[in-house]
Amino acid sequence: METAYVAVYETWADWEIGHLLVELRTGRFTGVPWTVVTVGESLEPVVTMGGMRIVPDVTIAEVAPDAGDLLVLAGSGFWDNGGGEAFAKLAGQFLDAGVPVAAICGATAGLARAGMLDDRDHTSAAKEYLQATGYQGSGRYVDARAVVGGDLITAGPDSPVQFARAVLRRLQLADEAKLEAYEGVFHRADPAAYATLVG
Known part of the structure; x- marks a missing residue:
């Protein structure tokens, strides 16, 4: 079974990755359930922005790219306050592999600071948000809800559904018709799209 590692840290934004995690874990529309493993800097509990207490399954030191199929990084004030270096390093290891x-959202700023967006197409909350990190990748910034730049998928905080759609596309877990239906149901509230989604 494929494994998604999900980084957890104080005040991570529950809603930003909620859609994605549900689809990966259940496989309800893709037919391919994944194992979801939470990763912390330690095994101490963290509290999400929504107040959920999460106990990490493993620590960063226990994670290797060849043991997983995806790394998920949510936004958090943690990134905006200059944190996340260890998780950015882990992301670099995954991308290199x-x-x-x-x-x-904020995780894109952490990756920008680490130089990982300089040579990949990407998006975020806004171009100016990333430019404040001092990164050199503004020429690769794409003004879109979600962007797939090779092995890197990025999105802004207002696009959790598009983020999920883009990741599912990159992982080849659904065809375009089903992905369009997914966004139709969960973003546009289009009841006509439901039959395609579950079909």
């Missing part, structure tokens, strides 16, 4: 990394 050709294993996809999915980063949304």
Whole structure:
């Protein structure tokens, strides 16, 4: 069974990766359930922005790219306050190994600071948000809800559904018709899309 590693740290933004994690873990629309493993800097509990207490399954030191199929990084004030270096390093290891990394909102700033967006197409909350990190990748910034740049999938905080769709596309877990239906149901509230989604 494929494994998604999900980085957890104080105040990570529950809603940003919620859609993605549900689809990966259940496989309800893809037919391919994944194992979801939470990763912390230690095994001490963290509290999400929504107040959920999460106890990490493993520590960063226990994670190797060849043991997983995806690394997911949610936004958090943690990134904006200059944190996340250890998780950015882990993301670099995954990308170097050709294993996809999915980063949304503040996590994109952490990857920008680490130089990982300089040579890959990407998006975020806004171009100016990333430029404040001093990164050199503004020429590769794409003004879109979610962007797949090779093995890196990025999105801004207002696009959790598009983020999930982009990751599912990159992982080849659903065809375009089903992905369009997924966004139709969960973003546009289009009841006509449901039959395609479950079909």
